[in-house]
Amino acid sequence: MFITNPYIENYIRNLTNVEDKVLLEMEELGHKLNFPIVDRLVGKFIYLITKIKNPKLIVELGSGFGYSGFWFAKALIDGKVVLSDYKEENINKAKEFFKKGNLLEKAEFHIGDALEIANQYKNIDILFIDHEKSRYLEAIKTLENNLSENALVIADNILWNGKVLEQNLDNQTKKIKEFTKYMFENKKFETCIVPIRDGILLAMKK
């Protein structure tokens, strides 16, 4: 199911020009491997959010080969982004791309369980959740106290290809909806959904 009218989505995509050669190479790789990177619509969104927020510490859960992390790093002024993935080959590729883009010094790379890695960090200014969909709720409950005041939480695939509307929910969809409900009902957060691509949840810790 399309989240946005495909003509509108195309219209936005055609306006969203990407000139960075490394990002273009990463997009090509994502396409070739059929790897679920966030794509340039979300990339531009997280880039701008980072510019506005000027965070010191961004932590990503599920970095793949570093496409979303690269957008974050490009927007950072003097902060850093922590990338995590349990697949070594993904992290190795991410390092290569960051090296090509001269962004290595803005990033830390970890191989292992994203949640365990993230839990080693305090005062997280932006938490980006894009790992196993069934573990989003566990992630926010574990990391809530590691967030700085006014921290942002951004979670991808929150509309899950429209499956959130179905009657008989599979486990992943059920878990995504539980996480979403938790965020909207939690008085510690102000939460909204931005329906670009597969749906982005954006929340601010009060």
Ligand SMILES: C[S@@+](CC[C@H](N)C(=O)[O-])C[C@H]1O[C@@H](n2cnc3c(N)ncnc32)[C@H](O)[C@@H]1O
């Ligand atoms: C959707 S992809 C991430 C894409 C990336 N955020 C981007 O847009 O470029 C999800 C990634 O999370 C990783 N992953 C899933 N569960 C994980 C976990 N518990 N710990 C670490 N990595 C995990 C997968 O290996 C995969 O590379």
